[in-house]
Amino acid sequence: xxxxxxxxxxxxxxxxxxxxxxxxxxxxxxxxxxxxxxxxxxxxxxxxxxxxxxxxxxxxxxxxxxxxxxxxxxxxx
Amino acid sequence: xxxxxxxxxxxxxxxxxxxxxxxxxxxxxxxxxxxxxxxxxxxxxxxxxxxxxxxxxxxxxxxxxxxxxxxxxxxxxxxxxxxxxxxxxxxxxxxxxxxxxxxxxxxxxxxxx
Numbered sequence: 001x002x003x004x005x006x007x008x009x010x011x012x013x014x015x016x017x018x019x020x021x022x023x024x025x026x027x028x029x030x031x032x033x034x035x036x037x038x039x040x041x042x043x044x045x046x047x048x049x050x051x052x053x054x055x056x057x058x059x060x061x062x063x064x065x066x067x068x069x070x071x072x073x074x075x076x077x
Numbered sequence: 078x079x080x081x082x083x084x085x086x087x088x089x090x091x092x093x094x095x096x097x098x099x100x101x102x103x104x105x106x107x108x109x110x111x112x113x114x115x116x117x118x119x120x121x122x123x124x125x126x127x128x129x130x131x132x133x134x135x136x137x138x139x140x141x142x143x144x145x146x147x148x149x150x151x152x153x154x155x156x157x158x159x160x161x162x163x164x165x166x167x168x169x170x171x172x173x174x175x176x177x178x179x180x181x182x183x184x185x186x187x188x189x190x
Contacts, residue, residue: 047162047166047169048148048160048161048162048166051148051162051163051165051166052147052148055148055149068111068112070165071165072165072169
């Protein structure tokens, strides 16, 4: 079940309140997004841990619902 | 979905018997998903030998690997039994040269083509 872009943005925003977030719709089908998140929540975490934190916060949305999400994460210096 | 003992052993054998192992959809010559295709192409470009498993052939492996690594998507790359990442992380590491570095530091031969 795809998700509208504003809903995905909202979901990420309330999980990563002080982050700057960029969500791009890659295919116009509400199912393929590129998401980049820069947040202090990632400071000190490895890349895998950063992505796991994002996937955990989008629980249930990944793979079965949201087919494809390219993810780029970064801590804040 | 709980990871049953038998599936867990199967996964551990696969990543134990291959220094570099990729769980993917399809196989390197006939990838069945864009992300799996990119992931296998990256490994081919590194000129590294790698084992692979088509998770579409076995639903238990397809779901089991996600709980095994606590990672919700396929493909998944393992180097010396350690989960390295999915397609996004592989792409980032390939672009920055970290993937080759990791392979070499783990004593795995690479031949960049």
